Amino acid sequence: MAQRYGRIFAALDGASTQAAVAQRALALAADNGSLLTFGHVIDSVPYEASGVDFEALCVEGKKRIEEELRDILEEARNNSAIPAVDLVVRAGRIADTLSRQLIEPFRPDLVICGERGLSNIKYVFVGSVSTYLIRNMRCDVLVVKQE
Template sequence: MKRILVGYDGSENAERALDFAIELASKFSARLFVVEVIDLTLFYNSGVLPPLEATKSLEEKAKKDVKKAIEKAKSKGVDTEGITLEGDPAHSILEFAKDNQVDVIVIGSRGLSKVQRIFLGSVSNKIVQESRIPVIVVK
């Protein structure tokens, strides 16, 4: 295991996934990719372009989140790279993993209720269902 990807958004569950991924990367002397995806699909799917201010705000938040995660990982001696992408989170993470020959994906569970899961699904569920590499879902 030489390349680990952690899906990150600054949430409590993402923090737990990051901590797990840092520990895993440290144990295997692996490179850690911290990936945050700016999800504008709700706007695009509704046919409405997102306001420029909203897009900039989301980009700034993502960059700040990733920077914080990189600092945390590097403070533990882990070789880390941060990436922000735009698009559908599950699809973007899976594409990045494929393009960068990632060995395992670590992602936090959102903890959606059964009803929410039926109607909305979750990023972690989509990744687990569609990934061709191992996925670790951290609760």
Template sequence: MLQQYKRILVAVDGSKEAEQAFKKAIQVAKRNDGALGLVHVIDTRAFSSVANYDTSMADKATEYADELLNGYKEDAMKDGVSKVETYIEYGSPKTAITKEAASAFQADLIMCGATGLNAVERLLIGSVSEYVIRHSPCDVLVVRNEEPEYN
């Protein structure tokens, strides 16, 4: 029996890999007449390193997230996905995707890019996609941006 995913959550951060995951998530949602959840996580840990925490930084990050998610939502709806929900989460992207967003959306599939914008975190403590694979409450599809080379 083929798995039909009805609630597809895709993590977007503005990277090319996230864009590719978003495009594939649209295809999955359309194929299964499913709902698409879009989540962007504002990494609040970056704010803690600023000596004098300035709320304008958080406001700008939230404004960026709103614009990003609304653009993706509009694109998904133009492409034929009728059910699209957006989520802005705050905190560590790893846990926000696997715990808060997946639960709030009741995802049965999480899609994300193989790499994202945060190269420093990937080098020091492992990638977000690796964490999502290990801790997700549902299936995970990691999307690569590069075309495979077969020799």
């Protein structure tokens, strides 16, 4: 019997795979009748010493994602097979904020993220969010590859 996913979390990163991640999440949520949450974390590290208003930054980030993914989000919200669609944006250290503030409280059966294709040097220093999710989530993780 095939795995059914009742709760799907799609991690959006603003990179080239973001639309593909959102589209894959939409398709899987519709096929499974899943609750669907899209989440994005604005990396706070570059701003920590500057006194940036993170709440305002999150509002702007959410507005940007709503515009960039307008068609996909509208299709998800209008799909009767998907009981609920949410978009959440937070600021913080990416892996920690993504897992503790966005994913864990939602308790998904499936997390979908994109592959960013970091250079070997950057990967050594900052790691990979997809690798972090694969190693630390207690549910299935689907990594959408770059085209």
